[in-house]
Amino acid sequence: MSLKRAFLSFQKPLFFTHRKLLQPPSDNKILRLNATFHRRSSIRASTAAAAKAQMVLNWEDVEIGEPKEGEIRVKNKAIGVNFIDVYNRKGVYKTDLPFTPGREAVGVVTAVGSGLTGRKVGDVVAYAGNPMGSYAEEQILPASAAVPVPSSVDHKVAASIMLKGMTVHSLLRRCFKVEAGHTILVQAAAGGVGSLLCQWANALGATVIGTVSSEEKAAQAKEDGCRHVIIYTKEDFVAAVNNITSGKGVNVVYDSVGKDTYQGSLKCLASRGYLVSFGQSSGLPDPIPLSDLATKSLFLTRPSLMHYTATRDELLESAGEVFSLLSSGVLKVRVNHVYPLSEAARAHADLEGRKTSGSIVLIPDNEL
Incomplete structure (x- = not known):
């Protein structure tokens, strides 16, 4: 027996216009x-x-x-x-x-x-x-x-929380293992992944700095565990991070924004710091010379969740920890x-x- 399903099929990522369904489907149709x-x-x-x-x-x-x-x-x-x-x-x-x-x-x-x-x-x-x-x-x-x-x-x-939570698990526990005493910067701290990043990192004992676009999102970021919140529309986030850390920089930057923040994120890192670039909502970052990393012996990674849940055991471990932290109240969605x-x-x-x-x-x- 075959059934039917409803789904979105994308033909070309160009221009498209919205059109309403004019007639309802028949009772025995799944669309x-x-x-x-x-x-x-x-x-x-x-x-x-x-x-x-x-x-x-x-x-x-x-x-x-x-x-x-x-x-x-x-x-x-x-x-x-x-x-x-x-x-x-x-x-x-x-x-x-x-x-x-x-x-x-x-x-x-x-x-x-x-x-x-x-x-x-x-x-x-x-x-x-x-x-x-x-x-x-x-x-x-x-x-x-x-x-x-x-x-x-x-x-x-x-x-x-499934995809976002497992992404955060890979970022905080495997790409760079955040521990108590670390200072981290989370770009787009009020987003779906950013919110979970801040909550989880705060629970691990890290000092969390978050960037957001508005006062409303700043309030959310603080609620999620950001000790310091930077409204990037009002101040330069690089200068703000430099001031917060007394010029030392942060141990790791989690950057999902990409092009608009990439260079600034590198400047925020402490010596031997990690830039974890896991998204590009503003566009693909411009290439940087490898020698730019040498100024502070920096590390750069572009992770994909699929490589961190490639086996059944990895998938169950990651999902299990996410649901456990959700049930215990550490993570709130x-x-x-x-x-x-x-x-x-x-x-x-x-x-x-x-x-x-x-x-x-x-x-x-x-x-x-």
């Missing part, structure tokens, strides 16, 4: 959300042009079939939105077209492949990373990619923005426009 992109000859296919784009949304049916050996079918209850989804959509990370975006969701197992043990229909599971395709009502994925969700954890919370799956385009626009704080979650329309 797919299809986003197509129309090229304008007067506009170049550049990242800047894509950032100004709007989506054309078309509902379609699609067969997804039954899970094969080692696979499960999951009916999504909540879907996390992350900046990597934007990178995929805009072509920063090359993806075969068309494709279904999304790398994080929580759902209920509705079918299991033959011979599979350890999973059963009705299990609540979360998955993050690969395979891509969570912007869907249902998805088939390897059983090894899913982890059990504690019954005490709300679906929206679990969907919003702000699901500040919830959109229907059919409004994923608006969620992306708000995320890119820095109109959001905390986490963003999509809910399949048939779950509302």
